[in-house]
Amino acid sequence: MFKQLCPETERLDPLQLRATFCRVQVLIVDDSALVRRLITAQLEGTGRFDLVMTAGDGNEAIGLAELMQPDVVLLDLSMPFLGGLEALPLVLSVAPHARVIVMSGSPSDEMAVRALAAGAVGYLDKGPQLHLPAVIDAVLGAA
Template sequence: MTTVILADDHEIVRRGVRSVLQADGRFNVVAETADGLSAVQLAEKHKPHLMFLDLSLPRLHGLEALRQIRITSPNTKVLVLSMHNDEPYVIEALRSGAAAYILKGSESDEIVKATQEVLAGRRFLSAPLTEWAITALAVKTPDSSDAYNTLSPREREVMQLAAEGLGAAEIAEKLFISARTAETHRANLMRKLNLQTQTDLVRYAIRRGLIQA
């Protein structure tokens, strides 16, 4: 049986996807979560065949969670389930290793079709996302001049939590590190991104789609 993890911050979405998969009879949902950091941890623990992953997740943005899952559980096929149909999100998802990009609001049978395509080793994207664009975006190389690409996975985690308004002690508690280490990571990422204030950090995170305005 195909094992699945669902990661979406809306319980009703998780319930809907779970119902579709259970009705099919070939899937076993082994875990669910509402945040990106837990999604990474659960993927590493369960090593599922598939993970449905939202992009707009708290604690760790879906795109960064996707990157980390591809490292910690490389055999897990990640199917992005998102409301975003604009090119930047699709570009980054494909570049980060997504096996499918499904738009929320798609018909339920599209979810099953996506799993079939992905398990067969093929890529799947919702109909509005044209193949020519997908091919072009998938081969597009990352911008080496983008300072964000110089951040370590831990610095990206700290950045999102800090942008959400958490202090060093709260960040430390969530990431199981010391407050001093959290402060060091924050200082390093601020330097790498050439940011001076908390307001700069929040604005930067909003521009990158890591948090909602």
């Protein structure tokens, strides 16, 4: 997790982390190339996040999570081949320190409960008001 990558920051809160040289590594997983680009632009615009890589489905996510060991995984719920809910425990098995935030374009309480039960630390609506840097700060602050 972030604290393991940057041990000198383990006592800092998310606001203090902004001033450090260490940046949070993020893996973005979504079947929409447009959504991946929009999320990438939002995170890169802050200067606080290293975009590890992007994946278009759950199978790619598992391989990249194992290889890159990201701090945070933004995981779309509905994807072809292997959906987010199915990929979630597999991602956590290969990157156990990652904090996984599940995203959905059509949120439902039932799916949120299932995602959280499977190990996600958050469940978000991919609506226009989504401000991911603040969400990631909150998730890392709860670590």
